[in-house]
Amino acid sequence: NAGVTQTPKFQVLKTGQSMTLQCAQDMNHNSMYWYRQDPGMGLRLIYYSASEGTTDKGEVPNGYNVSRLNKREFSLRLESAAPSQTSVYFCASSEARGDSPLHFGNGTRLTVT
Amino acid sequence: GDSVTQMEGPVTLSEEAFLTINCTYTATGYPSLFWYVQYPGEGLQLLLKATKADDKGSNKGFEATYRKETTSFHLEKGSVQVSDSAVYFCALSRRSGGGADGLTFGKGTHLIIQP
Numbered sequence: 765n766a767g768v769t770q771t772p773k774f775q776v777l778k779t780g781q782s783m784t785l786q787c788a789q790d791m792n793h794n795s796m797y798w799y800r801q802d803p804g805m806g807l808r809l810i811y812y813s814a815s816e817g818t819t820d821k822g823e824v825p826n827g828y829n830v831s832r833l834n835k836r837e838f839s840l841r842l843e844s845a846a847p848s849q850t851s852v853y854f855c856a857s858s859e860a861r862g863d864s865p866l867h868f869g870n871g872t873r874l875t876v877t
Numbered sequence: 878g879d880s881v882t883q884m885e886g887p888v889t890l891s892e893e894a895f896l897t898i899n900c901t902y903t904a905t906g907y908p909s910l911f912w913y914v915q916y917p918g919e920g921l922q923l924l925l926k927a928t929k930a931d932d933k934g935s936n937k938g939f940e941a942t943y944r945k946e947t948t949s950f951h952l953e954k955g956s957v958q959v960s961d962s963a964v965y966f967c968a969l970s971r972r973s974g975g976g977a978d979g980l981t982f983g984k985g986t987h988l989i990i991q992p
Contacts, residue, residue: 797979807921809980854921865923866921866923870920871919
């Protein structure tokens with residue numbers, strides 16, 4: 765019963781490097797999300813995909829791109845990493861209803877030096 | 878825009894004490910409200926939810942009532958345990974009714990329970 769799986773768990777990048785964070789869910793959910801968690805800031809929505817084939821910006825999309833590869837997978841790409849992107853990144857999924865709870869992965873801790 | 882305000886803590890209590898974590902919100906329409914819990918090194922887990930005014934969500938001894946008149950969703954537990962030590966997040970749905978475009982979260986309340 766995997767739920768939402770994120771890879772990698774930890775990553776260290778140098779400024780300017782690129783990387784892709786992977787996320788997959790096995791709950792047949794239509795909607796998927798990427799959040800970042802920073803101390804004192806709570807969780808902030810980066811991008812979301814309400815259904816397969818659609819993506820939309822959240823509160824803090826600058827510096828990121830996403831791809832909804834299929835119903836199961838939703839990736840987050842940093843094209844040119846900056847120290848301000850040091851954070852813990854969480855992927856989540858839900859059914860496509862406004863009252864549906866989100867199911868979260870265990871996060872990716874990213875450090876940009 | 879929509880927002881959630883909650884006490885940030887840390888909140889330190891003794892085991893078996895009564896817990897209240899305050900949460901108030903600003904939103905248009907009729908959002909659903911949620912409490913999530915995060916244990917160290919893990920993702921967030923749904924604790925409880927309420928979808929309309931006067932609904933009470935409950936789980937694992939925790940309760941919260943959706944109060945539209947005071948725009949609040951305070952989390953309570955009658956007798957806390959050391960195992961309740963975690964960070965608690967209040968959240969609201971970004972869109973009422975159909976569709977799903979994520980949740981707006983408060984900044985989290987770090988709860989520490991001492992034996």
